[in-house]
Amino acid sequence: MVDVIAQWRGRLAIRYLATGQSHGLPVAGNIGLRAALGRWICLFDDTTLPFADHIDVLLRYAQKHDAEGVYAQPFMLTECHTVMKRSIATVLFAREVFLRLGGFSEDGGVDSMDELAFRYLSKADVRLIEKSTVWLTHPCVSRS
Secondary structure, eight states, X not given: OHHHXXXXXXXXXXXXXXXXXXXXHHHHHHHHHHHOOSSEEEOOOTTEEEOTTHHHHHHHXXXXXXXXXXXXXXXXXXXXXXXXXXXXXXXXXXXXXXXXXXXXXXXXXXXXXXHHHHXXXXXXXXXXXXXXXXXXXXXXXXXX
């Protein structure tokens, strides 16, 4: 990862925050959210591959519609579309949403991603864009 970031140094404002410890996704996510300096935040994880225009499409839509955030439906070849519609990895949101609503629940494990997505979608003006901007790279897990 460090090598990939080094290739973009000077061209993009990417910071790699190494803590020297394994904290798990919720804690690592909150470290990144607290360190974010820009107006907009877009999270990525290892389950999705963004299309080349992912951030551009979401940001333009958010700005055009004066939304606090936007999420897209991932492109996938599975039946679990309703669960993954809320994937936090497809959401672009204003930093103000994080400041107002908080970050990941650090005791929730993997479910903390769904909880964060649900909290942001239900308490902020985060809108769905009917366009796939990421590819879901793993099959969905049933949550019944």
